[in-house]
Amino acid sequence: MAFWMVSTALTGVAFAQEGSIPDEDRATADITVTATRVIRDGYQAPVPVTVLSGDALAAKAPTNIANVVNELPAFAGSVTPTTATQALSAGGVGINALNLRNLGANRTLVLLDGQRVGAATINGWVDVNQFPQNLVKRVDVVTGGASADWGSDAIAGVVNFVLDKEYTGIKANVQGGITTYGDNESYNASLAAGTSFADGRGHLLFSTEYAYTAGVVGQGGRGWYNGAKIFNNPAYAPGNGQPRLINSPAVGFNNATPGGIITSGPLRGTYFGEGGTPLPFQYGLISGNFMQGGQWEYADFSTTASLAPKSKRGYVFGRASYELTDNIAVFAQASYTKSKSRGSVGNQWNYGNITIQPDNAFIPASIAGSVTSSFSLGTLNQDLGPIIAWTDRSSWRGVIGASGDFDVGDRNWTWDVYGQRTVNHFDFEASVTNTSRYRQAIDAVRNSNGTIVCRSTLTNPNDGCVPYNIFGTGVVDPNARAYVLGRPYGKNKLTESVASATLRGDPFSTWAGDVSIAAGIEHRKESINGSNDPAATTNSYFAANYKPTIGSYTVTEGFLSAVVPLLKDSSLGKSLNLEGAVRLADYSTSGRVTTWKAGLNYTPIDDITFRFTRSRDIRAPNLGEVFASNVTSTGTPSDPANGGVANTVFIVTRGNPDLKPEVANSLGFGAVFRPTFLPGFAASVDYYNIEIKGSIATIAVQDVVNQCFAGNTALCPSVVRNSAGFISEIRVQPVNLAKQLARGIDFEASYRKSLDAISSGLKGDIFVRLLATRFLKNRFDNGVTKIEYAGTNSANGNTAGLIPSTPKWRYNFTAGWDNDVAAFALTARGISSGVYSNEYLECSSACPTSTPTATTINNNHIPGAIYFDVNASYKLSSAVELYFAVDNIANKAPAQAALGTFVGAAPLSINPALYDVLGRTFRAGVRLTL
Numbered sequence: 001m002a003f004w005m006v007s008t009a010l011t012g013v014a015f016a017q018e019g020s021i022p023d024e025d026r027a028t029a030d031i032t033v034t035a036t037r038v039i040r041d042g043y044q045a046p047v048p049v050t051v052l053s054g055d056a057l058a059a060k061a062p063t064n065i066a067n068v069v070n071e072l073p074a075f076a077g078s079v080t081p082t083t084a085t086q087a088l089s090a091g092g093v094g095i096n097a098l099n100l101r102n103l104g105a106n107r108t109l110v111l112l113d114g115q116r117v118g119a120a121t122i123n124g125w126v127d128v129n130q131f132p133q134n135l136v137k138r139v140d141v142v143t144g145g146a147s148a149d150w151g152s153d154a155i156a157g158v159v160n161f162v163l164d165k166e167y168t169g170i171k172a173n174v175q176g177g178i179t180t181y182g183d184n185e186s187y188n189a190s191l192a193a194g195t196s197f198a199d200g201r202g203h204l205l206f207s208t209e210y211a212y213t214a215g216v217v218g219q220g221g222r223g224w225y226n227g228a229k230i231f232n233n234p235a236y237a238p239g240n241g242q243p244r245l246i247n248s249p250a251v252g253f254n255n256a257t258p259g260g261i262i263t264s265g266p267l268r269g270t271y272f273g274e275g276g277t278p279l280p281f282q283y284g285l286i287s288g289n290f291m292q293g294g295q296w297e298y299a300d301f302s303t304t305a306s307l308a309p310k311s312k313r314g315y316v317f318g319r320a321s322y323e324l325t326d327n328i329a330v331f332a333q334a335s336y337t338k339s340k341s342r343g344s345v346g347n348q349w350n351y352g353n354i355t356i357q358p359d360n361a362f363i364p365a366s367i368a369g370s371v372t373s374s375f376s377l378g379t380l381n382q383d384l385g386p387i388i389a390w391t392d393r394s395s396w397r398g399v400i401g402a403s404g405d406f407d408v409g410d411r412n413w414t415w416d417v418y419g420q421r422t423v424n425h426f427d428f429e430a431s432v433t434n435t436s437r438y439r440q441a442i443d444a445v446r447n448s449n450g451t452i453v454c455r456s457t458l459t460n461p462n463d464g465c466v467p468y469n470i471f472g473t474g475v476v477d478p479n480a481r482a483y484v485l486g487r488p489y490g491k492n493k494l495t496e497s498v499a500s501a502t503l504r505g506d507p508f509s510t511w512a513g514d515v516s517i518a519a520g521i522e523h524r525k526e527s528i529n530g531s532n533d534p535a536a537t538t539n540s541y542f543a544a545n546y547k548p549t550i551g552s553y554t555v556t557e558g559f560l561s562a563v564v565p566l567l568k569d570s571s572l573g574k575s576l577n578l579e580g581a582v583r584l585a586d587y588s589t590s591g592r593v594t595t596w597k598a599g600l601n602y603t604p605i606d607d608i609t610f611r612f613t614r615s616r617d618i619r620a621p622n623l624g625e626v627f628a629s630n631v632t633s634t635g636t637p638s639d640p641a642n643g644g645v646a647n648t649v650f651i652v653t654r655g656n657p658d659l660k661p662e663v664a665n666s667l668g669f670g671a672v673f674r675p676t677f678l679p680g681f682a683a684s685v686d687y688y689n690i691e692i693k694g695s696i697a698t699i700a701v702q703d704v705v706n707q708c709f710a711g712n713t714a715l716c717p718s719v720v721r722n723s724a725g726f727i728s729e730i731r732v733q734p735v736n737l738a739k740q741l742a743r744g745i746d747f748e749a750s751y752r753k754s755l756d757a758i759s760s761g762l763k764g765d766i767f768v769r770l771l772a773t774r775f776l777k778n779r780f781d782n783g784v785t786k787i788e789y790a791g792t793n794s795a796n797g798n799t800a801g802l803i804p805s806t807p808k809w810r811y812n813f814t815a816g817w818d819n820d821v822a823a824f825a826l827t828a829r830g831i832s833s834g835v836y837s838n839e840y841l842e843c844s845s846a847c848p849t850s851t852p853t854a855t856t857i858n859n860n861h862i863p864g865a866i867y868f869d870v871n872a873s874y875k876l877s878s879a880v881e882l883y884f885a886v887d888n889i890a891n892k893a894p895a896q897a898a899l900g901t902f903v904g905a906a907p908l909s910i911n912p913a914l915y916d917v918l919g920r921t922f923r924a925g926v927r928l929t930l
Contacts, residue, residue, distance in 0.1 A: 035142055036579060037149050037518035037561040038504065046579055046599030046611040047144035048670065048686045048746065050074070050771075054137045054164070059825065059871050061175060061885040061923045063186045063213060065136060066096035066128040069159065071829055073773035073810035074143050074746060076102035079125060081213070081341070082308050082912040093391045093428070094311045094341025097125035100143060100156035101690065101742045102778055102789070102806045107619050107662075109146070109154040112161050115399065116151075118422030118496035122528060122549050122624035124153070128161070130337040130395050132207040132317035134173060134190040137164035143746060144688065145666035147617035148581035148597040151522070151557055155617045155664045155692065156742070165319065167194035167205060175925030179918050180891055181221055184308055185214040186923070198322070205319040205333075215310035217344050217386075218303045222919060227251050227300055228898035228909040230836065230857070231287040236850070243843055244850035246287075247836070247859040247898045252296035254286050255352030258382035259472040261299075263352035265375040267367060276364050276472030289351045301347050302899075302909070304386040307917050309343030328404040337395040345387040348433050348542050352378035354442065354470070361444045361452040362469040381433070383476035384485065387543055388431040397422045413505035420498040429489035430544035434535065438484045438542075441468035490546030492530040494623070499523045512565035512576075519560045527552030528623040539633065549655070551627025555620070559583040573604040585618075589626055590660045593618055606676055611686075612669040621659040625696055625734045628655035637702045639727050640709045649727045651701055656733040664692045670746075683749040688742070695738035695780075701730055703784045712737075712783065743777035755817075764819030772811040793834030793862040795897035795911035807831040807864065807914060822874045830866035831914055836898070863895045867916055884924040891920040 035045030050072060060068045070078045079097035097105040097120075106124035110117060112131055120127035139161055146154040170193045177186040190209035196202060219225045229251035236242045255263045261271035261281055271281045284293030291299075319333035354377045356363070363371055401418030443455045444467035454465035466483040469475045502520035509515065530548035539545045560582055567576035579599040586592045599613035631653045638646045670686030699707065699715065705727070708716040714737060720729040750769040755762035778790040792805040809832035816825030839853050842860040850856040868890055873883035894915035910917055 035140075035146075035149075036563070037502065037520070037559065037581065038516045038563045038579070044601055044609065046577075046601045046613045047142055047146070047668065048611075048684070050141040050143065050748070052139040052141070057136065057139070058927075059823065059873065059883075059885075060869075061871060061883055061925060063175075063177060063188060063211065063923070064096055064129060065131075065133050065139070065161075066098065069098060069128075069139055069141070071812055071827075072141060073771050073812055074100055074141065074157075076775070076806050076810060077104075077913055079105050080912075081311060082917055092121055092125065093343050093389050094129075094309050094339065094393075095120055095125060095127040096129050097121075097127060098159050100141075100159070101688075101744070102775070103156045103690065103692070103740060103742055106622060107153060107155040107692075109150055109152075109158045110161075111150070111158060113163050113165070114160060115418065115420055115500075116496065116498055116524070118395070118397070118424050119494055119526075119622070120393065120395070120424050120426060122492060122494070122530075122622070122628075124622035124624070127393070127395075129313055129339060130315065130335075130397075131161050132163065132192075132209070132315060132335060134171070134192045134209060135163045135167060135205065135207045135317065136161050138162050143686070144613055144668050145597065145615035145617035145664060145690065147595040147664075148559065148583045148615060149561060151524075151583065151585065152555075152618055152620040152661065155619050155662070155666075155690065164194075165205065165321070166203060167192065168196060168203075169194060170928075170930040172928040173925060175923060177921060177923035179216075180920035180922070183214065184216050184918055184921070185212075187212045188925075202320070202322040205317070207317040208315065210312075210314045212312045213308065213310065215343065216307040216918065218305070219307065222893070224893035224896070225303070225909065226896055227296055227302075228896045229290065230898045231290050231292070233858075234285065234287045238849045241846045243847050243856040243858045245840070245855060245857040246292070247857055248292050249896070249898075250284070250296045251290055251292050251898075252294075252299035253289060253301060253349075253351055253378065253380070254283055254291035254294075254299065255289055256301070256349050256378035256380050257281070257295075257299050258380045259475075260377050260379035260470055261352075263376045263378050265373065267370060267375065270367065272364070272472040274473050276362075276469070276475050278364055278367050299380075301349050301380055304344055305346040306343040307912070309341045309389075311339065311341040313337070313339040325404075327406060328402060330400075330402045332398075332400045334398045335396075337393070339391075339393045341389075341391045343389050345389055345430075345543070347380040347382070347386055348384050349380050350378055352376055354378065354439075356470075357443065357445075357455075359445050360442075361446045361467070362471050362475075364471060377470065379470060381470075382473045384433060384481060385431070389428065389544070390430070391426065391428045393424070393426045395422065395424045408505075411506060413503060415501070415503050417501040418499075420496075420500075422494075422496045424494040425492070426494070427489065427491045428544075428546070429487050430541075431485055431487060432544050433484050433542045434486040434540055435542055436540060437465070437486075438468070440465050441480055441484050442470045444468065486533075486535065486541055488533040488536040488541045488544045488546055490530060490532045490536075490548070492528060492549070495525075495527045495529075497525045510565060512568040512570075514565070516563045517561065520558070522557045522559075523554070524557075525552060525554045526623060528627065537631070539631075547629050547631050549624055549627050549629060551623060551655075553587060553589045553623075553626070555585055555587045557583055557585040567602075573602060574606060575601070575603045577601045585620075587620055587661070589657060590620065593620075593661050593663075607674060609672040610669075611672070613666070614668075615666045617664040617666055618661040619664075619696075620661045621656075621696055621734070624655065626655050626657055626659055628653075630654040635701055635730070637705050637727070637730065640706060642726060645726075647726060650729045651732060652729060653732045656735065659696060659734060660694060660736050662692050662695050662736070664690055666690045678751075680752045681750070684747070686746045688744055688746070690740075690742040692738075692740040694736035695740045696734045696736060697738035697780075697782045698732060698734050699737065699782060699784060701732055704730055704732065707784060737783040739779075739781040739783075741777050741779040742775075745774045745776065747772040747774075764817050764822075766815075766817050768813070768815045770811070770813045772809065775806045775808055775810070778806040788838045790838075791834050792837060793831070793864075793895070793897060793911060793914055794836045795899060795909065805834070805911060805914070807834045809864075820875075822872070824872045825870070827869040827871075828866055829869070831864050833864035834862050835860045836862065862897050862911075865892060865895060865915055867892055879929055881927040881929070882924075883927065884922070886923075887921045888916045888919060892916065893919070 078099040084092040099105040100108040110126040142158040175188040188211045192207040226249035259272040284291040315337040317335040321331035399420045403416035405414040466480040468480040500522040504518045506514035536545040564578045581597040597615040603609045674682045718731040722728040752767040840860040841854045847856040871885035894910045
């Protein structure tokens, strides 16, 4: 029965009818603890909760359990190793951060055993890689606002990883994997052990794991990459019927090649190949920095980016608990996680903007006589190698606590307290050019002795500059390469301290049963202390100019939750329960804020339950948004208050200590159907609507100026003018001006049947399960631009989970068979087709004049995808089980999602957040249980 995934979106009724639930998935009464703070036997909370059992997670044989969680349709836009390959500044390379409803990973609260976990990045992402994965008993996914129960960040919902704290025995797992292309090899070995002591009053747990993934650089021979990009149509003119944009394959630079290309003067179009040999370049259709056709593959910048980073991870976890008396128990647990990731971001390009002087000593002799003046050159700097990003993480987490119960009269009360401290260190660095050294080194001349030196060395012989040959590939002196390459770094220490106390009980009864309450108080401190390469502070590097963040805040919260039964076995229905919760939080940075939740659960007959929730939820600004240090640069925005004049001004990018929490108003209602005439079947449908006001976003420099001029007074303090009335400084910082809307419908259905009930000669059970989400709205409005992302499958920006492209449909269907010895399941998972942008208008001819909200394009379609996975297991004995799994058994290639023509876009014209980019992947292993 290894593949059954029970969902309390269905099993709110099922837990009242446990006879229909497979034995291994029957949960104790604390199954409801994630949906509500109230623990009550048989109670079903009004918010949908999907539960993934430990057996279901193991059956998929994932390299990380986040992979299985992310297959649930309610998740979209999660940060994964394949989507965060370019998340340099956020320090997100190699992590797994969950994202419900595509509202952002920082709006999904992730818990471990109902307790908060410290963020792994400055933007508040929690890394699931840090959890003891071989002790996870189940994963509860609450798809509804839960801030009143759990606090900040639970706007989209809560994901709670519940550990098997009573595990007894020894279990080990060894697993290996590889793609059909022979790359991204993965290895995983884990061990867990648990035992009781002191006649069962105490319990010890231990867990450890090591995991390794080789990663993939470029497409790795996959063959599907076609250089698709979206570029400005050079033939377009208003009213001539041409589309404004062209979506086409075979697009690359026209002004940069691996070894450099001359982009001005009489030698324009001469590029430098292996050994510096000058060759004529074949241009295609030119548009800006790009071209379609010609030698596009030679001039492409994307193929050195990683599809998946190389990573290794290890952890150790321990827990001890002891019953001091029959009514008091204490526990202590500690864990340590260490991980390292390495990924390639792409080439270090200079597209046609390098000035070469005519006396440059490295100009090939065959053309030197034709060079009489300076010229421009562009290059992909192949000899420098791609940008390499390293991320090194370590996490310490300790928790101590106690729980117990006591009687007041004939009423029993339970309590629990705990203190938790998490310290996350994450350090990142990159191999990139120091731009000033690079410019200095490529300006090479001969001195009076005929030796090639940097021009700067002629006047400063001790400057240490090493001349760099920019003409061709395979020509760079290793010493010159070492001189121009830097290793900018950022070091961060994130600390979270939590103290919590909760009291639960049934203080009195109504005509329909006991009233249950939970009340508590929590105090939390979050802090960050960062340092960086001093040269990065002045933006000295081509990329990865990390900035330090230093700051802290505290919050003290009190909460009260209650369940009030209104009907029980009445002529009006089987049951009706009212649930309410309220939480008051006092932040040291932003003051007080109140969240609340109200819900109803109504079961008119045994076959059906209706549910309704309304909540007010929040997300407090994270440490990065509040405390990011000032970074000063210059810019030339136009000033509409002074006739559009554009003067050079200071641009100060910083955090905003005046930010307030985002506020979300959430509505959800649905029904659960479990017919008594069809045992083993359950279905549910739920509607959700989440509206966020005061969403935190950063407004672009020019938009800040324009919006202030247009009367948006909230932005005017960011525009600083001198005594003459001209702009002297613009402050770019996150502000509470944006709005977000997420709306959709969740569907779920499952059926399980014993074959023995059909025929006594048949063994085992068959089962099917369908989950689907229809995304109706996913709108973002920053006060300047309103964008609807529902129905979009585009790639731009998704490398860091920043642009919430969301297909209209996501679905997951599983069918299989199992018995006590063997199991087999087939899964179909997929997404619907979509568009690049809902603001695009597709046409190839007779196009109307393009506008910002109806930009014409020749192709606005991105195909959907369906992937088939298979997994199976067989028990050789009670102690040994063999298993295997194959993802994407048809080796379906990802849809080509053309990029916009901007450097730094997602690599390889794909959207790794939506499509399988690695191809068919095999995993196999053995489990030992003693």
